[in-house]
Amino acid sequence: MYASAYNKLFWGMIILIFHINLGPISILPNFVGYMLIYSGLNTLSSQNEIYKRGKLPAAILVVLSLKDIWNNKNSNVFTGNFYNINVFMMIIGGIAVIIDIYLIYIICSGIYDSSRERNLESLMINSEDAWKFYLGISLIFLLCLPFSMNLPVNYNMAIIIISIIKGIAAICIIVILRKCRMYLGT
Secondary structure, eight states, rough: OHHHHHHHHHHHHHHHHOOOEEEHHHHEEEHHHHHHHHHHHHTTTTHHHHHHHGGGHHHHHHHGGGGGGGGGGGGGGGOOOEEEEEEEHHHHHHHHHHHHHHHHHHHHHHHHHHHHHHTTTHHHHHHOOOOOHHHHHHHHHHHHHHHHTOHHHHHHHHHHHHHHHHHHHHHHHHHHHHHHHTTTTO
């Protein structure tokens, strides 16, 4: 019963990591990933109460990420052109990162609690470590992002490296979600 919910969380996180664009249109927009996560949390809320708290942040992130359907090439991290970024959009993006951090906290806490109930110590430790890694790199990314508007192009390489490390942290959580499907899915 819960295996399909963990699978939805898994695929939702996959969609959040990989961005496939067809010109200016995003083929895998983030709001689809957040909708999958919301659906998975909705099912998992009967397994653990903490998952109920994740439904609101996931719903908010669905709405906030609707702007990602149309990809503005002037604000692409990989082109090194941060000077055309709208300050309002950067604030919205910062809010989305904070809500995303909270959502990942809820998911990892739910995994931790469910693992503790079933005496799955390695999964419990892995979820805690993955959460700490994701939190640390997300906070670094959040702190560096506002400075990226005013710093020279050489600084953009640091943002790209931090983004790659954040992707690795998300992959760690994805691996844990795959394990959850096997160990907590019943």
